[in-house]
Amino acid sequence: EAVNPQEYTAVKSKLLEWGPNAPKDIQQAVGGKTVYLVAATLRPETMYGQTNMFVGTNLDYGLYEANDSELWLVTDRAARNMAFQGIFDKPEGEYKKVASLKGDEVVGSKVEPAFGIVKEVYVLPMDGVLATKGTGVVTSVPSDSPDDYRTLMDLRKKAEHYKIQPEWAAVDPIPVLSTPKYGEMSAPTLVTELKIQSQKDTKQLAEAKELAYKEGFYNGVMTIGDFKGLTVQEAKPKVRDQMIAANVAVAYAE
Ligand code: A2H
Numbered sequence: 215e216a217v218n219p220q221e222y223t224a225v226k227s228k229l230l231e232w233g234p235n236a237p238k239d240i241q242q243a244v245g246g247k248t249v250y251l252v253a254a255t256l257r258p259e260t261m262y263g264q265t266n267m268f269v270g271t272n273l274d275y276g277l278y279e280a281n282d283s284e285l286w287l288v289t290d291r292a293a294r295n296m297a298f299q300g301i302f303d304k305p306e307g308e309y310k311k312v313a314s315l316k317g318d319e320v321v322g323s324k325v326e327p328a329f330g331i332v333k334e335v336y337v338l339p340m341d342g343v344l345a346t347k348g349t350g351v352v353t354s355v356p357s358d359s360p361d362d363y364r365t366l367m368d369l370r371k372k373a374e375h376y377k378i379q380p381e382w383a384a385v386d387p388i389p390v391l392s393t394p395k396y397g398e399m400s401a402p403t404l405v406t407e408l409k410i411q412s413q414k415d416t417k418q419l420a421e422a423k424e425l426a427y428k429e430g431f432y433n434g435v436m437t438i439g440d441f442k443g444l445t446v447q448e449a450k451p452k453v454r455d456q457m458i459a460a461n462v463a464v465a466y467a468e
Contacts, residue, residue, distance in 0.1 A: 233322025254348030270343035328462035
């Protein structure tokens with residue numbers, strides 16, 4: 215990994231409303247600033263289809279000063295990396311945390327996902343979110359990510375167990391691209407075909423992820439957005455550039 219850095223797109227989703235578990239003094243820490251949940255993705259071309267966000271309930275997050283008006287919710291590890299990549303409006307390597315939160319304190323918050331067709335989505339819990347990858351915040355595109363789809367279905371089946379309100383998981387997968395093999399819903403198709411029963415079936419999910427990724431990348435055609443009709447391969451950098459130009463995403467590597 216040190217040899218071959220992963221080029222992520224860090225996508226900003228504006229916080230619209232804190233959820234019921236947010237710390238009581240959070241507004242005070244935020245002051246008048248705008249909070250963004252920032253998710254690292256390898257699939258910027260799918261961002262039209264965001265239906266929710268995911269965090270790990272036991273992970274530690276912070277609100278970090280990105281510039282004069284924005285606080286970004288990411289892990290400490292990601293904030294540090296961002297500081298060294300010159301992403302924050304501060305001298306290289308410097309970053310400041312104004313509040314600490316556990317993932318479960320963010321669950322149920324409402325956000326506006328950048329470039330999403332659906333303008334208000336909720337933050338939900340996911341078991342497999344790694345503290346050691348990306349920002350610890352994952353945006354959910356269940357049409358094209360088997361992990362996202364399976365987790366969303368698990369949450370719908372067992373809302374009480376996962377301590378969520380059913381309406382937080384109510385947005386259905388949104389088609390964004392089409393492939394000859396799996397149609398417009400590659401993740402739901404593969405989860406059904408491979409009979410994947412739970413987000414804990416990590417081996418089968420890895421296989422589904424690989425199949426969906428390859429078919430999407432080599433044979434997918436966009437069905438939505440400014441690059442509708444272009445191949446996924448062509449659209450990917452174009453959507454990414456648009457998002458960066460619109461100041462709703464930044465390049466992030468690790
Ligand atoms: B991807 P790689 Cl549509 N823990 O974004 C677990 N997963 C994480 C994560 C973390 N801390 N940070 C990012 N990810 C997810 C979109 C997507 C993604 C689609 C299809 C496949 C896909 C929407 N979710 O990933 O290990 C993010 O989900 C499959 C490769 O660095 C990110 O891209 O290769 C991807 O994993 C990065 O995983």
